[in-house]
Amino acid sequence: MEKLRERAAALLADGTVSLVIGFEEGTKRPRPFFCRTSDQASKLIFDSRCFHNLAVYVTKKELVGKEPFAVTAPIATLRSILQLYVENQLKEEQMLILTADPAGELFELRSFDEISAYVANFELKRGEREEEILHKIEGMTREERWQFWLNEMSQCFKCYACRSACPLCYCTKCVVEVNRPQWIHPWPAPLANMEWHINRAMHMVGRCTACGACGEACPVGIPIDLITRKMMEDLAPEFGYIPGLPARQGNALSSWRLDDREQFIR
Amino acid sequence: METKYISKEGLGRWFDAIVASEKRIYAPVKSRGQVDFKQVKSLSEVADEYIQTTQSIKAAVFPKAEILFSYEKVNGKVNLTDFDPNSVPETVLWKVHPCDAAGFRPLSAIFNWDSADKLHNAHLSRTTIVSYGCAIADESCFCTSVNGGPGNLNGSDLQLTMLPDGGAIAEIITARGETLASLCPDAFVADRGDDKSAHLVDLPARFSLEEVQSKLNKAFDSSVWKQQSERCLGCGACAFVCPTCACFDIQEDVHGSKGRRIRCWDACGFSLFTLHTSGHNPREHQSQRWRQRILHKFSYMPERLNVVGCTGCGRCSRACPVDMNILEHITSIAEQ
Amino acid sequence: MSERNTYLPYLMTIDKVIKEAPGVKTFRLKFQNEEEAAGFTFQAGQFGEYSAFGEGESTFCIASSPTRKGYIECTFRETGRVTGGLSSLEEGSTMGFRGPYGNTFPMEEWKGKNLLFIAGGIALPPMRCVIWNALDLRENFKDVTIIYGAKTVNDLVYKSELKEWEERPDVRMITTVDPGGETPDWKGEIGFVPTIVEKVAPSAENTIAIVCGPPIMIKFTFPVLAKLGFTDEMIYTTLENRMKCGVGKCGRCNVGKLYICKDGPVFSKEQLNLIPAEEY
Structure with missing residues (x-):
């Protein structure tokens, strides 16, 4: 977590990003946090209690604006971000991902492919x-x-x-x-x-x-x-979906293909 | 007002007498892991040991969806059927917290501002409120900061403060409360002189209302709104669990030539709430909508309706998916 | 419990339908119940909630003058579900009306003054009520000037009345269309409303300016009026925020501490200064 804070502070300090969407301690448990200066980065936390899906904020123009931003993303957030990429809602060049695996190792992911490769290591299972x-x-x-x-x-x-x-x-x-x-x-x-x-x-x-x-x-x-x-x-x-990975083939209810098994559409 | 003592056994008899009088009784009931007001038939169904119901009791006088009137189109003409106040049954709201009971005044102030709201008044005039003084509270509670308290009597017709012997101090506050008590007059005996405050939770005030209000008067252009609302998702959870939020929408339920006009809950936090037909939206950003929520409750309502639009129940803080904690936010405004 | 249900509309018969411009219609409405008709009064500037049964309610001003008895008129553009439903109604059909709501233009206070009306596009209806009210009591007022503009010639509403006002010797009528909106035979002005106001340069002395139009027109007209010497208490407008109940309860039109439906819709610019401009 300390490494993540340091990295976030550095990214904000050198102007690589103008915003880090992450988590801070809330009144009962961690909550979403919009970190805009390197000083604030010490408030960032990233642990197993961070359950909010921060991907909900990355499509809000009034929050992210046009400048590059970073997201400290747990695995669930990453899965949604991949799906948002597939649906053409995000620009790769605007977003940088900071994440840490269960062992605490810090990862910096900059593209759809890098995120996909990282997410593929985690199976989506029922809790x-x-x-x-x-x-x-x-x-x-x-x-x-x-x-x-x-x-x-x-x-x-x-x-x-x-x-x-x-x-x-x-x-x-x-x-x-x-x-x-x-x-x-x-x-x-x-x-x-x-x-x-x-x-x-x-x-x-x-x-x-x-x-x-x-x-x-x-x-x-x-x-x-x-x-x-x-x-x-x-x-x-x-x-042919893999649970938790983006549906590159399109959504089941809004995609039509000639080899669809149902007859009614033809 | 009259103070009496009611024993545990007397309470049971009185409750049975209310049931026998064929009044509807709504009381907090535990189900699906939550406590909420539901219709009950016996005292044993009523929940104990909980801080707060998830939803306030406001639906009793401001239903989530209510038919304003219905109509039928016949040969180009329209026949109207008005709302019938007599369709509203006599209702007892049992074990209401003082912060919920206090919510009735702001609600009524909104609904009856200048013109009377026949529907709201029909519910209100057929409702008797039996509140329970609060023996427990949590970190979201702040009634004592907004003119209330765990034993506050505002809005209650009768208040019970539970005693260790299972009996209660019964404060009979209004004529309506007296009528309800008279359903089982011998259950209420002479006051034993119990100290009410000893059986209520001690909840020190968390901020000064006057200070908050004076800060808010100058805060419209403050950067605090944007700061506080960044994580807000713009849902209506806070408004819908709130005992005083009264914003509503009017909708049409059509079935062929018949239809009903429906009033339903709405929220100033929704992005489309103020959207003009022209496409112009005066409150386009979440920060503007958050500001509206706070200013409406703590500034506009006190000024226009002479009542604060918050009773300190803390439900919005508990319900918010992203920890928009009203106490934290108001306190930080007070300290600015 | 004999109080009236605020939300229960009066039943009205559509007595007359006038097509004003593409998508814009005027309805003349008469009360179906004589008792309700007899008890009904309103003043210039007030509005109502109009029902298309099966679709819902929509908010418009009362566009006819209180000096014309026995009916009310409303003018609306078809833009959504309710106005679409209303638009499909024919003469003789039934619709609903709740009102009158809101405050009024202080016509009494304006006695002996010059009146300057400035309106743009579909915002003429609220003004038309005041114009006819003033013209029907013409001796109460000095000079009457009307500056009205729309995008195109086709978009001008109340065309026959515009002509009538133009022909009246006691009215100075200026019509304008946005550049590019003119037709080959257009004889009026060409230019945006604020520009034309500046060009016409009406005197501010003893004059009340009543301005009504889209936010962008208002925004650019106010400074022009200020330049001409109009102070804030000499300028009036009427706001149309989104409303549902019309009676100060539903919360939609709350702007600052004011409610457009109760404290308005008519405001002097002086009063407008009390509420945040970004929210109306």
Whole structure:
């Protein structure tokens, strides 16, 4: 961590970057931190408690501007950054990655390829929490699953913390805000909530990198991340995705190929 | 106001009497790892040992989505069906924290500014609030800094302060509270002279409200807003868990020739909240929206409605995905 | 509980539809309920919430003058779901109206003064209400000057009324279109509104200037007026922030400590100085 701080301070001091997006100590646990001077770099922390997906900030123009910036990126953030590259949302020359592996060794990554090579060393696996809940859900009948999710979604009040915390929800106008036609009822109600979450999941198919930020952000504790994670897991073998690596072949729901197995499109 | 003592056994009988009176009772219930207000039928369902419900009780008088009126189009004409106040059942809000009860005044001030809000008032006039004095608090709580306190009576119809014997000091504050107590009059016996403050959490004030307000009066152009809001994600979590946030949207629910106009929660933190039809957005940046949130609560509301728009419940700090801690931010403004 | 539900609209019949410009229409509305009609009054500058049942509500000023009794008019451009829904309604159809809301132009205070109206594009409607109000009580005011501009000749609204005002001997009417927006037979001015104001150079003496237009026009017109000698309390405008409730509750139009729907929409420039310019 000390090495990372020193490197960040040096990058800011010599003007290589004008901003380091990282973590600082928060009131309860680490939180995102925008480090703009080398003096502030001593506040940077980088450890296993840093769970926020910082990739959510790298597409915000009002924050990053046009100058080069660095991100102290945990593995989940890197996965999202790769997907953002694939979706043409980032410029390689503007962003520098600082990261450290579990052994504490510092890595500096400057391109899509370098990040890809680094990320390939880490397998994306279910954690204990995901395993526990998904195992329970996988054992349910279809009706039980519907009831489980309906009960969960009924808690939703549409604060859109899930959307805001997701690095891949970068649209300036979300489908729930489009009103000609009104695809989704924008008020909170059990079925209207279901409409929203199903739509969100559909938009994430083949894009979600299972970082868990949406579930983590939900103030009413809906394990919303498990929907897209499960979808990712189910789709991977069908469409040749490798969970946690970017979908270079495009997104399952918005790509059309002549060798698609389904007949309806031809 | 009258102070009485109610024993553990008396409390149970009184609660059963309220249930028998066919009033709806909402109380904090533990489920899915969270505590939130839900309809209950027995005292045993009510949660204990928790700091705060995730959501405030405001939905009881400002539902997340509510039908303002409905209509039907018939042969080019329109028939309207107005909201019926009598459709709102008599409701008891049980075990409300004083910071939530205090939220009713700012809420009503907003809804009844100049013109009466028939819907809000229909809920309010059919609601009885039984609050519990707080014996515990956490580092997000700061009611004592915003004119409140763990035993504050503002907004409550009746307040209970729990005693070690399982009984409680019962302060009957309003006529509505008296009516509720009269459902089981013999449960309430003479005050034993218990010291209320000994059974409440000690929560020293964290900042001076006057100081914050005087700083805020000159802070519109301060760089503090950008600084504080950089990590803010622009979601509505803080607004939706807040007991006093009342911003709303009006939407249309259409089914063929029939429709309903719906009022639903909205938040000034959303980027599209102020977007003009022309494409111009007066609060385009998150820093402007964060400033609006703070100034509205601590400056505009006190000036226009004579009430602070924050009760110190700390929910926004607990709910924020990125630790936008209101106490930390307000304290830092006070210290500037 | 006999209080009226603020959100329940009056039912109105569309008595007349006038096509003003591409996408712009004026509706003349009459109350369906006679009791509601009899109890309804408004003053120049106020606005309302107009319902297209099935689509929602939209905020426009009342574009007709309170001196014209028995109806109200609104003018709108089709831009979204609600205005699209309204635009598809025909004469005889039912729509909804809530209002009147907001404050008013201080017409009484302006008695004996010259009035200078400066409007751009679709912002003439709020001004039209005041113009007719003044013209219907013409003896109350001295010189009346109207400077109105739009992008193109086609975009000018209230064309027949513009002609009527032009022909009136007691009105000085100047119409202009942005450079490139003229037609071969265009006889008016060519140039942006602030430029034309500077060229016409109306006297500030004993004059009230009422300015209404897109933010960019307002921004460039204020300094021109200042140069001509208009002080802040002599300049009025009307703001149209995004609104939902219209009655100071929904929170949208809160700018600084003011609410556009309650403290406005009419503001003198002096009052505007009290709220942050970046937020309206």
